[in-house]
Amino acid sequence: MANPRTRGLIRGTALASLLAVGLAIGVTGCSREPETGNSQAAATANPGPGGPFTLVDTKGQTVTDQTLKGKPYAIFFGFTRCPDVCPTTMSRMALLHKRLGSDAEKMNVVFVSVDPEHDKREDIASFLSMFDAPVIGLTGDPAELERMEKSFKVYVERVPLPNGDYTIDHTARILLFDRDGQFVDTMDAKEPETQAVERLRKLIRA
Amino acid sequence: MTYRVALALVATLAAPAIAQDARKGSITAAAPWSRATSHRASVGAGYLTIRNSGAQPDRLISATSPRAAKVEIHTMSLDDGIMRMRQLPDGLEVPAGGEAALAPGGNHIMLIGLKAPLKEGERIPATLRFARAGTLKVLFTVAGPGASGPDAEHGGHH
Numbered sequence: 001m002a003n004p005r006t007r008g009l010i011r012g013t014a015l016a017s018l019l020a021v022g023l024a025i026g027v028t029g030c031s032r033e034p035e036t037g038n039s040q041a042a043a044t045a046n047p048g049p050g051g052p053f054t055l056v057d058t059k060g061q062t063v064t065d066q067t068l069k070g071k072p073y074a075i076f077f078g079f080t081r082c083p084d085v086c087p088t089t090m091s092r093m094a095l096l097h098k099r100l101g102s103d104a105e106k107m108n109v110v111f112v113s114v115d116p117e118h119d120k121r122e123d124i125a126s127f128l129s130m131f132d133a134p135v136i137g138l139t140g141d142p143a144e145l146e147r148m149e150k151s152f153k154v155y156v157e158r159v160p161l162p163n164g165d166y167t168i169d170h171t172a173r174i175l176l177f178d179r180d181g182q183f184v185d186t187m188d189a190k191e192p193e194t195q196a197v198e199r200l201r202k203l204i205r206a
Numbered sequence: 207m208t209y210r211v212a213l214a215l216v217a218t219l220a221a222p223a224i225a226q227d228a229r230k231g232s233i234t235a236a237a238p239w240s241r242a243t244s245h246r247a248s249v250g251a252g253y254l255t256i257r258n259s260g261a262q263p264d265r266l267i268s269a270t271s272p273r274a275a276k277v278e279i280h281t282m283s284l285d286d287g288i289m290r291m292r293q294l295p296d297g298l299e300v301p302a303g304g305e306a307a308l309a310p311g312g313n314h315i316m317l318i319g320l321k322a323p324l325k326e327g328e329r330i331p332a333t334l335r336f337a338r339a340g341t342l343k344v345l346f347t348v349a350g351p352g353a354s355g356p357d358a359e360h361g362g363h364h
Contacts, residue, residue, distance in 0.1 A: 083251035084282050085289045091352015126244040130351035155288050172289040
């Protein structure tokens with residue numbers, strides 16, 4: 001793990017020039033080995049999940065990969081009509097966020113809807129209002145969402161149901177990104193609470 | 207005699223949970239519960255453990271609720287981090303002398319076309335139909351939006 005000073009330097013460089021960001025990705029990508037079990041082995045060989053995106057939050061404000069920089073974030077892709085794993089995961093994130101105490105405000109929790117067909121901004125706002133944490137809820141142009149899902153290596157498939165409706169198969173992992181917008185690791189709702197809080201703290205303090 | 211034992215058993219099972227058990231023949235629907243939904247939600251989930259004390263397997267084949275346009279029995283799987291949800295068109299078997307668990311992360315009753323959001327603390331009536339035991343009326347006690355069990359708070363920790 002790079003020490004905070006090195007990381008500060010890297011961040012300074014990144015801020016100074018967009019070109020340097022590309023360089024910093026390569027450098028920090030090697031020095032920052034995933035610390036815990038949940039990471040995919042493939043992440044070291046292939047470029048990790050992530051990339052540019054332009055979406056809107058529930059208030060209609062534009063949110064991009066650039067505007068999220070400055071704070072680490074945990075991002076989850078789901079849909080508001082998902083009755084099980086999405087509420088489970090969001091309430092888990094809310095709990096972890098609370099456990100972070102004063103560190104909580106130093107990171108963002110982001111929810112991206114994979115169901116632009118149904119989920120309007122109000123649906124997402126209403127869904128997220130059930131969880132006791134500030135979550136940035138995002139949606140956008142379906143093509144842009146699709147691009148983002150691909151670059152974030154999130155599996156999304158719309159599956160028609162016999163009743164004429166549809167459901168959406170999707171990756172239910174939480175992706176963790178550092179303050180420079182670099183992918184760090186994944187976590188899921190089943191990870192023991194203390195371990196998950198510890199990993200988020202490391203992310204915040206890195 | 208057996209009736210009394212059964213009554214005592216039901217009473218014991220019902221005691222710790224807020225959710226109420228229901229029984230019909232060999233089938234007991236233990237601690238039916240649900241999660242609160244947002245005010246714009248059109249779907250909700252129902253969970254419970256179905257116990258079969260009989261010598262024959264039974265099957266939950268369908269369900270209805272006055273609170274939903276339609277009720278389905280669904281299964282959910284998580285493979286390699288990917289969540290998939292499907293309807294169980296033939297319902298869910300409850301083995302003889304065994305149980306079938308409907309719980310977050312697995313099988314659930316899906317309430318589709320909610321007429322009003324499910325509010326924490328409410329009891330949602332539903333009728334479960336079994337192949338052998340026939341119909342059984344249950345009340346799903348609504349817990350917090352991300353609860354992991356009938357008596358859990360939002361957090362989902364046990």
